[in-house]
Amino acid sequence: MQTLAQLKAGELRGITHLKISEQLTEFPMEILDLAETLEVLDLSGNQLNAFPAEFAQLTKLKIVFASNNPFTTLPEVLGRCPNLEMIGFKSCAIKKVPANSLPPKLRWLILTDNNIEQLPDTLGQCVHLKKLALAGNQLTSLPQSMLHCHELELVRISANQLTECPDQLLSLPKLAWFAFSGNPFSQHNLELDTVPCVDFSQLELHHVLGQGASGVISKATWTYNEHQLPDEVAVKVFKGEVTSDGYPNDELQACLKAGSHPNLVKSLAQVQQPDNLALIMDLIPSHYQNLGLPPTLATCTRDTFPADFSLEQTQIDKIVQQMRDVFNHLHQNKVCHGDLYAHNTLFDRDANILVG
Structure with missing residues (x-):
């Protein structure tokens, strides 16, 4: 993490990543001096509620994080950033997402835990979008235009006000991860007693x-x-x-x-x-280990693995068969896991797996 003092003193020229969290109430205009190199900007945990029009001068910027700031509107200027691929505004106070706020190369949009009631139809123009996190908002519907988001692989719409499943998502050819609990259409308000309650x-x-x-x-x-x-x-x-x-x-x-x-x-x-x-x-036996590692910013939705990691074909076959069995079991019990990943799977040397 860098400091505002370093930025103002001109000590950060040439950097590609900038992270400042000092309860800022105004966007530091000195950030614009980094436009020739800056690719990742993290201003999370401040007191910002707007970005200036000059923000669009950050033409090399690929990633912006501004979570835990009191924004009420997603800044429109983001839509004018030609290389911006990843936007994260989690746990702000966003109510409005302007039609022009979504950049042309957007791949990853995180708006979890805000107050958004409606999304613009222009979301359907985000043809590169792969990951969309909208849990914890006030959405009652999703744009029909999302039919055109053919690259979308992961969607989180849990804890909203959706009264029916957005069918337009179910026709997306690459959708692999879908979480939707906590909506009126999926809420049953049941407290199960399949296991005992304890204090x-x-x-x-x-x-x-x-x-x-x-x-x-x-x-x-x-x-x-x-x-x-x-x-x-x-x-x-x-x-x-x-x-x-x-x-x-x-x-x-x-x-x-x-x-x-x-x-x-x-x-x-x-x-x-x-x-x-x-x-x-x-308690899971200690000889079990994670099958994979979580995605990175670069891989977006795809898990990663150590460079020296490998499995025999027989191990792969056994893991796949167990996956098939356990997910058939879940579906028979009307449970959609929604987060099947190698990093959420444990395995041992005999290729036995455990899924949480």
């Missing part, structure tokens, strides 16, 4: 095993094990806020509805308290 005070959390957008997973033991569950368990404590996948309770209920399968991480119990929402699961 959070019955658990003692130990070290963190991992974390994601929706919660933190820790190793835990019981202070009172009334249901005779395994002594050591994994506990996912949900963060209680909207994520790219929607509301935490929707994720919890989906895990419970998924039922039991040899290739699913087993759910053992749940915590349903106002200040604590948690899922208690089997």
Whole structure:
């Protein structure tokens, strides 16, 4: 991360990446002096609510992040940036997305956790768009013009106000990841009792095993094990806020509805308290590891792998067969996973897999 003082002193000339978070209330015009080289601009975590018209001078800019700023309108000037591919304005206060705010080369648009009620028809002109994250808004419909977004691969529309599934998305030829929970058309308001409810005070959390957008997973033991569950368990404590996948309770209920399968991480119990929402699961054996690594900014929707990673054909065949079995099981239980990725899959040396 750089500082505003460095920028004003001219010490950052020639850089390609700039990140400043100092509660800025105005866009630092000195950023324009970096126009010949600047490709990535991150102004997240400030107090900005607008970009100047001169922002379009950043002709080399490919990526802009401005999450956690009090924008109410997505800046129109973004649409005049000729090489801008990635836009991230998460957790702002955006209500309006102007028709001219979407640049011609847009591949990745993140507008999670805002107040957007409507998107412009010009979204359908974004023919390079691959990833679209709109969870946690107030959308009641999506533009029919999205029929033309033939490159779109990943869509998150969870936690909106959609009363019916946007059918135009279902005809997109490359759509592979689709999350839509927490909308009126998909909401059933069921609290499943397929596993027992326990009090959070019955658990003692130990070290963190991992974390994601929706919660933190820790190793835990019981202070009172009334249901005779395994002594050591994994506990996912949900963060209680909207994520790219929607509301935490929707994720919890989906895990419970998924039922039991040899290739699913087993759910053992749940915590349903106002200040604590948690899922208690089997502790995954330590010899399991992630099948892949998450996508990068460059790969957008595609997982990455270590350079020396390889599998035998027999291992691949076994993994694919298990994937087919577990997803048939989920679909029979009317659960759409929506996030099948190598980085969300665990495997061992015998090519046995576990999916969460």
